[in-house]
Amino acid sequence: MGIVISSICRHQPQTYQPQQTTLKLAPVKITPQTTNLNFWRDEVVQPGDTISMVLQRFHINDEEIRQITNLKIIKNQVQHLQVNQVFSIRMDNNGHLTDIQFFNDDDNGEKNLVALKKTGNNWNADIGAVDTETLPTFKAVVVKTSARGALAQAGIPVEIRESLREIFKDKIDINTLQSGDTIRLIYDSLYYRGQELATGDIRAAEFSHNGTLYQAYYFDTGNDGNGQYYDATGKPLRQGFTSVPVEGARISSPFGTRFHPILQTLRMHSGIDYAVASGTPIHAPSDGIVESYGIKGGYGNAVILRHNDSMQTLYGHMSAFANLSPGQHVQAGDIIGYVGSTGVSTGPHLHYEVRINGQPVNPASVALPTRKLNAHELATFKKMEQRWNSRLADIRNLSVTIAQMD
Incomplete structure (x- = not known):
């Protein structure tokens, strides 16, 4: 590579003569930078969305969507998506889909993480505590x-x-x-x-x-x-409240996200579970109004009480209800039902949930007596x-x- 430099040389007053000088420079090597496309992208689930509809918004091709929706874990465990939940995908630097993950709501106060990873041309469930x-x-x-x-x-x-x-x-x-x-x-x-x-x-x-x-x-x-x-x-x-729903019972499952070492699943629990015998009376922990009672999906027989303009409590898996009616006022200590194992349940227990403006929060932190x-x-x-x-x-x-x- 060369460069030409023009200069003017002065010989005599008011007399100038141009000269040309050529210098050889080392070649300039430009290395193109690779753009990192390997990052997570999110979509918020809208009412009526299916997995196919969400993947289409990521511009995933139809054949890839067909492979994903035909996976056994999707067919057997994912019945529907929850509105406003986050559905996430990750692509590699070539723009190829490599990972999918989202929480599956089982209508039982528990959400299980669905994590899929593509290796070669095959999709598989992929989750581990180390991650x-x-x-x-x-x-x-x-x-x-x-x-x-x-x-x-x-x-x-x-x-x-x-x-x-x-x-x-x-x-x-x-x-x-x-x-x-x-x-x-x-x-x-x-x-x-x-x-x-x-x-x-x-x-x-x-x-x-x-x-x-x-x-x-x-x-x-x-x-x-x-x-x-x-x-x-x-x-x-x-x-907090003046009492607890069941006296002397042990909390067998706390609020929050836990990795299950046997089932190899990551679970998000939206309430707390009390391990207690079937038929044990369930008491209203605070004054409230019966907002609803009846069968509620995976919760089985469930009661929802409203305590003020923002707080609700839910009681799931009941074996039976007390003599309730919608809009009925209950006082702290009143029996609202009895512990059971209805709905999606592996044994007798009470699922106790607290919601603030519809959002589950830790009952131990805001509702149980401090x-x-x-x-x-x-x-x-x-x-x-x-x-x-x-x-x-x-x-x-x-x-x-x-x-x-x-």
Whole structure:
């Protein structure tokens, strides 16, 4: 490669003579960069959607869709998709579909992850515990017009927003937050093969409103996934309901996402299960109104109570109902039915679910009576509180919305 440079040489005053010089330069080698197309793409399921319809929106060809929908796991286990659930696919750098995953709702308070992977020309179910990871997600939000709008714009999932509202309900109404107020929180996110699939419990949260700091910390005394919320001093943040649906019963299955080591499935449980004998009376844990009762899909015989404008409780797998009628007022302690094994159930138990504005939240955190901490528990709590508080304090004075995942 050569380059020509023209120059002007001055010999005498007011006299110029052009000269030409040629330099040889090393060739320039340009390496094209490969665009990374290997990433997850999401579609939100719309009313009436089938798997074929969702895949068509990803522009998947008809033959590929036929292979997927003919898989045994799809034919036998996926009866329908749940509206507003996230359906995800991943493609390689050549634009070929390699992975599909979504939660299948079995109408039983439980969702199972359907994970498909393509190897060569074959599709197979693909899931393993080693692929799952729970990490804390950190968010700091500055309110501009409304707290709800700010939380949504910050990408905070709806189940976290509803839990946050309920956690602080006895201290402050989230709707009273004004422009300039701040919200900071740390919550668990569950990842599978690098994609965020679900959220867990809020670990720590605080509101700053009119110069006052409101704080909440999650503490699980039994380390069984049934923790509750306390303020910075270790006092219960809220009292919850006055009683539990079944007295003295053991919680056999907690709220949240778990990997089942025997069945090799990832499950999202939208309530808590009480292991208790068939025929055991089920009591209303708080005053409410009978919103509905009857057969409800995989829940079998089920009762739904409404406790206020936002909170409902559901009781599934009953063997029988008490003498109920729609719109009937019930008081805390009233018998609403009896434990059974109706619907999709492997044995007698009560499935107890709490919904805030239709969104399932952890009953242990917002509805069960909150217990006071003893001296040993309080000491353990303070160590945990100091750790989370130091994380929140790092950006307490920032005036912008940020998100950080560790």
